[in-house]
Amino acid sequence: MKILVLIGNVPDTTTKVKFNADKTAFDANGVQWIINPWDELALTRALELKETADSCIESIVVANVGRVETESTLRKALAVGADEAIRVDADPKDAFYVASQLAQVAIGFDLIFAGIEASDYNGAAVGGMLAELLAIQSVSAVSGIQLENGSLKINREIDGGSQTLAMNLPLLAIVQKGIAKEPRIPAMRGIMMARSKKLTVATPIEVEPLTSILSFELPAPKASCKLVAEDQAKELIRLLHEEAKVL
Amino acid sequence: MNFDLSEEHKMIRETVREFAEREIKPVAQELDEKAEFSYPLTKRMGELGLFGMYLPEKYGGQGSDILSYIIAVEEIARIDGSQAATLAAHNSLGIGPLYYFGTDEQRMKYLPQLCSGEALWSFGLTEPGAGSDSRGSKTTVELINKEWVINGSKIFITNGASDISVGSTVQAVSTMPDGSKTFTTIIVESNTPGFKRVSMHNKMMWRASDTAELFFDDCRVPEENLLGTVGQGSKIMLATLDAGRLSIAAMGLGAAQGAYELALSYAKERKQFGQPISKFQINAFKLADMAMKIELARNLLYKACWLKDEGRAYGLEAAMSKLYCSEIAKEVADEAVQIHGGYGLMKDYAVERFYRDQRLLQIGEGTSEIQRLVISRHIGC
Numbered sequence: 001m002k003i004l005v006l007i008g009n010v011p012d013t014t015t016k017v018k019f020n021a022d023k024t025a026f027d028a029n030g031v032q033w034i035i036n037p038w039d040e041l042a043l044t045r046a047l048e049l050k051e052t053a054d055s056c057i058e059s060i061v062v063a064n065v066g067r068v069e070t071e072s073t074l075r076k077a078l079a080v081g082a083d084e085a086i087r088v089d090a091d092p093k094d095a096f097y098v099a100s101q102l103a104q105v106a107i108g109f110d111l112i113f114a115g116i117e118a119s120d121y122n123g124a125a126v127g128g129m130l131a132e133l134l135a136i137q138s139v140s141a142v143s144g145i146q147l148e149n150g151s152l153k154i155n156r157e158i159d160g161g162s163q164t165l166a167m168n169l170p171l172l173a174i175v176q177k178g179i180a181k182e183p184r185i186p187a188m189r190g191i192m193m194a195r196s197k198k199l200t201v202a203t204p205i206e207v208e209p210l211t212s213i214l215s216f217e218l219p220a221p222k223a224s225c226k227l228v229a230e231d232q233a234k235e236l237i238r239l240l241h242e243e244a245k246v247l
Numbered sequence: 248m249n250f251d252l253s254e255e256h257k258m259i260r261e262t263v264r265e266f267a268e269r270e271i272k273p274v275a276q277e278l279d280e281k282a283e284f285s286y287p288l289t290k291r292m293g294e295l296g297l298f299g300m301y302l303p304e305k306y307g308g309q310g311s312d313i314l315s316y317i318i319a320v321e322e323i324a325r326i327d328g329s330q331a332a333t334l335a336a337h338n339s340l341g342i343g344p345l346y347y348f349g350t351d352e353q354r355m356k357y358l359p360q361l362c363s364g365e366a367l368w369s370f371g372l373t374e375p376g377a378g379s380d381s382r383g384s385k386t387t388v389e390l391i392n393k394e395w396v397i398n399g400s401k402i403f404i405t406n407g408a409s410d411i412s413v414g415s416t417v418q419a420v421s422t423m424p425d426g427s428k429t430f431t432t433i434i435v436e437s438n439t440p441g442f443k444r445v446s447m448h449n450k451m452m453w454r455a456s457d458t459a460e461l462f463f464d465d466c467r468v469p470e471e472n473l474l475g476t477v478g479q480g481s482k483i484m485l486a487t488l489d490a491g492r493l494s495i496a497a498m499g500l501g502a503a504q505g506a507y508e509l510a511l512s513y514a515k516e517r518k519q520f521g522q523p524i525s526k527f528q529i530n531a532f533k534l535a536d537m538a539m540k541i542e543l544a545r546n547l548l549y550k551a552c553w554l555k556d557e558g559r560a561y562g563l564e565a566a567m568s569k570l571y572c573s574e575i576a577k578e579v580a581d582e583a584v585q586i587h588g589g590y591g592l593m594k595d596y597a598v599e600r601f602y603r604d605q606r607l608l609q610i611g612e613g614t615s616e617i618q619r620l621v622i623s624r625h626i627g628c
Binding site: 071185187188189 | 255257258259262265266269295296297300309310311315319
């Protein structure tokens with residue numbers, strides 16, 4: 001059995017977001033890149049499944065769509081324990097474009113993990129699109145996955161409770177928080193081994209993206225806090241009426 | 248010339264930083280307060296492969312270069328001096344001499360266990376009456392009936408008395424056949440009769456690291472426990488200290504980085520006279536000086552590591568790195584406390600721990616005075 005984990009290359013979650021002059025693109029200068037947190041949890045769960053005593057998993061492959069500078073993110077996935085990596089050499093233009101590129105390399109896998117969304121653009125679309133393109137079943141919002149004697153049990157968080165499903169393979173699981181406890185920290189041995197693991201660079205196919213970005217806006221800065229002296233209740237009520245307009 | 252770190256070095260930095268932030272930071276203050284050595288953290292450092300990083304895989308190492316190891320020490324020291332002390336001492340002083348001077352049999356016997364983090368090893372050099380003047384050692388060793396018999400004591404020995412400290416490399420005075428005195432280094436396992444280890448308490452710094460006094464009272468070990476050759480003790484000591492200086496320098500660099508980051512973030516948040524105190528030139532310039540000193544220290548230390556990794560002489564640069572990194576750690580930690588004002592004196596703020604922990608760095612593994620002596624000899628004074 002082979003598992004594929006989709007890996008998004010996203011800015012570190014503490015990055016101060018800036019855009020270019022005409023506000024049509026993210027300014028990546030000086031940005032630290034990490035594995036998309038949901039993908040990292042997915043990879044952690046895939047590794048846990050492989051390590052169980054009766055595991056039937058032969059290999060875990062990670063894949064992304066990105067330029068050469070995203071390889072360090074893939075190498076980290078290899079350092080954590082993935083067996084090999086595939087990079088489709090293209091800029092990830094939109095969800096459909098990415099899913100279409102991944103569909104070329106996501107063939108022959110029994111189980112595919114996709115994070116529910118990426119922490120940069122929060123599109124939450126690649127997983128579902130890829131399943132459609134591959135014509136395999138998918139299940140969304142997966143928060144638990146067990147593999148026992150070759151059969152798959154899936155947990156999903158639903159409004160007010162949870163749901164347990166039995167699923168057949170092949171399957172694309174769109175996973176959310178809870179799929180694994182904490183992402184793993186690679187050991188030095190893993191980092192040393194990562195450099196010699198196979199990383200295949202695939203040529204992209206011709207696909208037209210379905211969307212184009214008109215502009216980005218940063219949220220309005222938070223207004224400063226106004227302090228009203230304790231004996232000025234009338235002033236407070238006036239401000240709540242006239243400025244905050246909440247009364 | 249190229250100042251870029253390799254992808255691998257960057258990944259090691261990120262990884263160790265993540266470990267230190269996630270697993271050491273939440274407990275560092277409490278361990279310091281209780282002066283408690285952390286067995287779980289030591290084990291975790293072993294699992295991550297931080298012990299014996301630069302050793303070949305056959306001995307349980309990771310086959311990395313020295314710079315990788317130094318980056319790891321720096322990143323741990325950025326969060327906690329005590330854990331960095333455990334790491335640096337075990338690697339440079341515990342594992343180092345056994346690896347560089349041990350026979351293959353000795354290496355195979357001890358190193359795999361020491362690299363796993365399940366056991367620690369120490370280097371017994373300093374004595375109550377022999378600090379900077381290490382040749383003033385009084386501990387003696389004599390070969391009697393195919394056994395080395397050791398008598399004397401050692402002090403301030405990091406990783407010497409913990410429950411998982413399984414032995415020590417001990418330097419002692421031996422007498423050559425012609426009656427002359429020389430230094431010889433002996434491997435002593437912790438369970439050897441006549442070998443007593445006592446934890447030292449009430450330290451000002453590195454409170455969560457293990458520091459010991461070692462006592463040898465007719466302590467007998469087999470003849471094959473000789474490390475290197477008879478009379479090679481001084482050479483083993485000097486080589487060990489050269490390498491050890493790089494890791495103490497890394498601790499200084501990491502401590503300076505950690506204290507600087509605390510000061511910068513505090514200065515940006517703390518408001519006085521209606522604005523963040525980082526906006527006052529007096530503080531802004533202090534922070535600028537800190538950043539510059541850290542940059543200089545890092546460049547100097549990484550160059551020394553590069554020389555060692557290239558197999559070139561690095562003794563001068565190692566002494567310079569140890570001296571400079573430890574001295575700027577003092578300056579940066581001092582100003583970091585100043586920027587924190589009264590809060591910098593409270594245990595609720597980590598900066599006071601950095602202020603205490605850095606103070607060892609100008610003393611341990613060759614004082615600042617000894618480093619200046621080493622440098623002055625290198626430059627021909």
